[in-house]
Amino acid sequence: MESGHLLAERYELISHIARGGMADVWQAQDRALNRRVAVKVLHPQYSNDDSFVRRFRREAQAAANLSHPNIVSIFDWGQEGATYFIVMELIEGRSLRDILRSEGPLLPRRATEIASEVAAALAVAHQAGLVHRDVKPGNILITRDGTVKVTDFGIARAWDDSQELTRTGAVIGTATYFSPEQAQGVGADARSDLYSLGIVLYEMLVGAPPFKGDSPVAVAYQHVSAMPMAPTSVNPDVPPGLEAIVLRSLEKQPEHRYQSAADQRADLLSSLRGDAPIVPAAKPPVPQEAPTRVLTGVVAAPPTAAPTQAYREVEEDPPNQIPFILTAFAMLAALSFGVWLLFQGLGIGGGSNDTTAIGETAIIPIVANMSQQEAINAVAAAGFVPQLENRNHATIAAGTVIESQPAGGTQLATGEQVKIVVSVGTATTQIPSVAGLSEADAITALEDADLLVGSVTRVPSADVEEGIATGTNPASGATHPVGGTVELFVSSGPGTFLLEDYSGQLYATVLFRLESAGLDVVEVRENADLLDVDFVIRTEPASGEVQVGSTITVYVSDGPEPREVPDLVGATVEDATAQLTELGLVLEISPATITVEDPLLDGLIADQFPLALSEALPGDTITVILGVLGPGVTTTTTTTVPTETTVTAPPTTTTTVP
Numbered sequence: 001m002e003s004g005h006l007l008a009e010r011y012e013l014i015s016h017i018a019r020g021g022m023a024d025v026w027q028a029q030d031r032a033l034n035r036r037v038a039v040k041v042l043h044p045q046y047s048n049d050d051s052f053v054r055r056f057r058r059e060a061q062a063a064a065n066l067s068h069p070n071i072v073s074i075f076d077w078g079q080e081g082a083t084y085f086i087v088m089e090l091i092e093g094r095s096l097r098d099i100l101r102s103e104g105p106l107l108p109r110r111a112t113e114i115a116s117e118v119a120a121a122l123a124v125a126h127q128a129g130l131v132h133r134d135v136k137p138g139n140i141l142i143t144r145d146g147t148v149k150v151t152d153f154g155i156a157r158a159w160d161d162s163q164e165l166t167r168t169g170a171v172i173g174t175a176t177y178f179s180p181e182q183a184q185g186v187g188a189d190a191r192s193d194l195y196s197l198g199i200v201l202y203e204m205l206v207g208a209p210p211f212k213g214d215s216p217v218a219v220a221y222q223h224v225s226a227m228p229m230a231p232t233s234v235n236p237d238v239p240p241g242l243e244a245i246v247l248r249s250l251e252k253q254p255e256h257r258y259q260s261a262a263d264q265r266a267d268l269l270s271s272l273r274g275d276a277p278i279v280p281a282a283k284p285p286v287p288q289e290a291p292t293r294v295l296t297g298v299v300a301a302p303p304t305a306a307p308t309q310a311y312r313e314v315e316e317d318p319p320n321q322i323p324f325i326l327t328a329f330a331m332l333a334a335l336s337f338g339v340w341l342l343f344q345g346l347g348i349g350g351g352s353n354d355t356t357a358i359g360e361t362a363i364i365p366i367v368a369n370m371s372q373q374e375a376i377n378a379v380a381a382a383g384f385v386p387q388l389e390n391r392n393h394a395t396i397a398a399g400t401v402i403e404s405q406p407a408g409g410t411q412l413a414t415g416e417q418v419k420i421v422v423s424v425g426t427a428t429t430q431i432p433s434v435a436g437l438s439e440a441d442a443i444t445a446l447e448d449a450d451l452l453v454g455s456v457t458r459v460p461s462a463d464v465e466e467g468i469a470t471g472t473n474p475a476s477g478a479t480h481p482v483g484g485t486v487e488l489f490v491s492s493g494p495g496t497f498l499l500e501d502y503s504g505q506l507y508a509t510v511l512f513r514l515e516s517a518g519l520d521v522v523e524v525r526e527n528a529d530l531l532d533v534d535f536v537i538r539t540e541p542a543s544g545e546v547q548v549g550s551t552i553t554v555y556v557s558d559g560p561e562p563r564e565v566p567d568l569v570g571a572t573v574e575d576a577t578a579q580l581t582e583l584g585l586v587l588e589i590s591p592a593t594i595t596v597e598d599p600l601l602d603g604l605i606a607d608q609f610p611l612a613l614s615e616a617l618p619g620d621t622i623t624v625i626l627g628v629l630g631p632g633v634t635t636t637t638t639t640t641v642p643t644e645t646t647v648t649a650p651p652t653t654t655t656t657v658p
Contacts, residue, residue, distance in 0.1 A: 001026070001041055007085060008078045008611055011039050020138070022046060027090060030075075032607055032625060033592050037075060038090040047084050054559065060086050061620070063153040066128060070121035072141065072151040078610050088151070093144050096200070097137035104207045108238055111204035112268050114140070117148035118197055119265035125153050126190040126261055133188050135196035136177040137203065175216035175223075176209050180252050183220035191254040194264050198249025198257075205246070206234040224252070242271045364418055366408030367401045375401045375420045383414035390424045392482065398425035426481050433476035434469045439490045442469035446486055454485030458492040460548040461518040466493030471516060489516055496545040499552065502536045507556045510536050518548040527561030529584065529618050560618045567612035568605045568624055576605055576624060584618035589626065596627035603627070 001024065005013045010032050017025040017038065023046075028039040046052050057077060064074040076087040096114065100106075106114070118140060125132060130153055132139075141149040175183070177199045179192035203209045210228035213219040228250055231238040245267050251257045258264040263279040270278045362383050367375035372388070379386040396402055405419040406412060429449050434442035443453050464470050473487040474480060497517045502510045507523075514521050528537050537555040546552070563583045568576045577587045594606045606627030610616060 001083075006031075007039065007041075007083070008080050008609070008614075010609060010611075011037065011085075011087060013039065028087075030087070032594070032609065033590070036090045038088045040086050040088060042084045044082070047082050053084055057084075057617075063130060066125055066130065066153055068121055068124045070117045070148050070150055071124065071153060072149045076609060078614065089149075091141045091143055091149050091151075093142050093149075095138050096140040096142060096204075099142060100137055100203060100207070105235060106204045108205060108242055109272065111201060112242060112272050114142070114148050114204065115197060115201045116265050116268040116272070118150055118200070119194075119261045119268060121148075121150040121153075122190070122193050122197065123261035123265065126193070131188055131190055132193045132196075133182070134174060134177070135193050135200060136174050137200055138174075140200065175219040176211070178220055178223050179254075180224045181254065183223045189254070190261065191257050191259065194249055194258050194261060195251075195254075197261075197264070198246055201249065202228065202231060202246050205231045205238050205242070210250070239271065241275075241277060244277060245271060360413055361411050362414050364404060364406055364408050364410045364412055367404050367420060368408065369396075370401045372399055372401065372420070372422050375404070375422075379404070379418050379420060384412065384416055384418040387417045387419045389419055389421050391421050392425065392427035393423040396423040398423055428479050429482050431472055431474055431476050431478050431480050431486060434488070435471050435476070437469050439467055439469060439488070442488055442490070446472070446488070450482040451480060452483065452485045453488050456488045456490055459489050459517045460493065460495040460497050461491040462494050462549040463518065464491035464493075466491055473512070494548055497548055499539065499541060499543050499546050501543050502554070503538050504531065505536050507534050507536050507554065510539075510554060514552055514554075519546065520549070520551040522551055522553045524553055524555045525558045526555050527559065528557035529560045531557035531559075533557055533559045562615035562617055563620075565608075565610050565612055565614050565616050565622060568608045568622070569612070570601060571605050573605070573624070573626075580622055583616075585616055586619065586621045588621045588623045590623050592625055593628045594625050595630040597630060598627075599629060601627035602629040 001013065003013055003015060007013065007028070011028045011030055013026045013028050014036075015027045017027055019025070023040045023042050026039045026041065028037050029035075030037050042053075060074060060077045064077070067073070072091060073089040074086055075089070078085060078087075105111075118135070122132065122135070132150070132153055134152060135150075139150060139152045141151060143149060177196045179188060179195035182188050182192055199209055211219050211222035211226060213222060228247070231243050231246055232240070245264070249257055249264065258267070258279065267277045267279050270276065364384065365378040365382050367378055370378065376386045376388075391402060393402055400423050402421045402423050405421065412418070427450075429451065431451065432445050432449050434445050437445060439456065446453055459470060461470060468491050470489045470491050472489065480486065497519060502513075511521055511523075526537055528535075531537060535557045537557050539555070540553040563585060565585070566579050566583070568579070571579070573587070573589065580587045596602065596606050604627055605624045607625040609623055616622065
């Protein structure tokens with residue numbers, strides 16, 4: 001592709017702007033609308049992947065519906081031969097990546113302003129059901145007037161699902177800005193974008209991302225397992241409130257991060273005003289450890305400690321100092337006894353500001369719904385020895401105290417142990433493999449795994465003896481809540497299977513049902529205008545009883561069949577509307593016009609995009625531009641006289657259109 005090349009007879013490439021992992025970006029001139037645009041041209045290896053192109057097209061169309069001051073607009077999508085491209089708003093400015101490379105870390109206030117505008121763009125996209133998946137400085141553009149623009153919405157999803165990624169060593173997106181779930185190959189959601197924005201904000205504040213490595217795999221591993229250094233340890237000028245926002249955004253578990261871009265932006269704006277965070281902090285995860293442990297010599301965290309500070313500290317195992325500890329305890333006991341005798345002799349007693357003390361007793365504080373650290377501090381301050389116990393709970397979030405034992409409000413001798421029961425959230429278990437077990441043994445195995453058998457489904461099988469388990473739903477190996485119900489499949493022996501009408505159901509579900517019943521499945525892909533991709537169109541046979549071991553052909557939707565766009569040049573708006581309606585396409589009349597020299601095109605369609613013979617999906621919009629006769633163009637009118645009468649025709653009349 002070179003400068004001067006005319007794409008789709010409309011977009012003239014002027015200069016190369018950038019090259020990325022998926023495409024080259026060019027500055028171009030839109031000849032139809034006489035404006036400068038940016039054109040992103042896909043690299044050939046992606047253009048040759050039909051499944052990628054289909055996804056790319058759908059995502060580009062969805063992204064084109066996003067309208068927000070902080071989102072780069074998408075104007076058009078098209079192809080020229082084997083070349084695919086999208087046309088976008090041209091941004092005059094620099095990427096955040098270039099700014100960070102040339103200027104280093106930004107002032108905290110400017111970094112917060114940029115992050116809040118990116119969060120505003122993400123909020124709009126998430127509401128529309130689009131997850132960016134590749135939030136990074138290279139996709140954040142800063143215009144000359146300082147406006148923040150986020151680009152490549154929806155495009156990363158097409159790349160995310162591409163067959164290109166099944167190749168060995170392929171990496172989705174940019175590892176530096178991965179979320180932990182992306183690094184582990186788990187599906188990304190809106191909270192993944194918020195993690196990536198946290199990485200970008202961290203880099204803006206300290207001049208470098210929190211995790212580095214010799215390879216993308218090394219960086220991805222750190223996203224999953226390593227804690228970032230606090231921004232203030234690198235840049236002391238970072239305000240504590242802003243640091244708390246960054247660290248919350250970088251939580252490993254999505255449920256502990258901000259749950260929406262709107263919440264993240266609210267705290268960023270609050271930080272700009274110098275206020276405390278608006279959105280309540282998520283509860284920290286509780287380490288999985290022995291059911292009960294005794295904490296002695298607990299030191300309360302200082303009142304001004306950041307809420308995320310306590311559970312991020314990692315204690316190193318101290319060397320064996322048991323002899324010194326025993327000696328210290330003996331000395332402490334002797335000292336305590338001496339102080340007690342002195343107090344008794346002087347008749348000194350009293351209370352405290354926080355508890356009501358009576359002699360050597362105090363009232364246990366109520367710690368339910370506190371965080372773990374808050375409860376430890378409260379119990380220790382009341383004169384008791386905190387003892388932690390972890391317990392699963394279906395409704396109380398992990399890290400939150402369920403209760404104390406004895407209960408809060410109870411009077412107890414000071415120095416006694418008070419058990420603090422902390423929630424570790426809903427317990428989960430792994431579904432065991434029961435295939436090949438008898439029905440009774442399979443039920444026992446599931447119950448031993450703390451699962452309930454909700455139902456037993458009999459499925460005919462030509463290979464498995466009657467009464468023997470063939471599997472479960474969910475399948476073995478899946479993670480399931482403790483106490484959750486599982487469907488057990490048991491062979492009813494050779495026989496028939498009642499085939500249902502599966503049209504409109506998800507193919508993966510139908511495939512599981514049929515194969516579990518001992519049927520062979522042949523998949524056939526077809527276009528279907530009324531069904532999304534991967535939904536069943538029909539089966540052959542359609543329904544009824546079939547023999548176990550039979551072959552069932554399942555026709556699966558590959559999405560709507562593309563339509564060939566008709567040539568509308570020279571047609572009236574009414575005729576064009578009728579043609580497009582018949583094809584399931586939508587006509588849009590451009591507010592712009594084209595000056596034409598042919599009088600026959602005056603007031604008729606003079607241009608269109610996409611161009612004639614290109615492909616469009618049902619519901620796509622075809623934009624047409626009407627022709628207007630230019631000034632100085634002449635029209636010629638000639639009168640023809642019948643030959644059987646001898647009459648001289650009047651001279652030719654020439655009319656000049658002003």
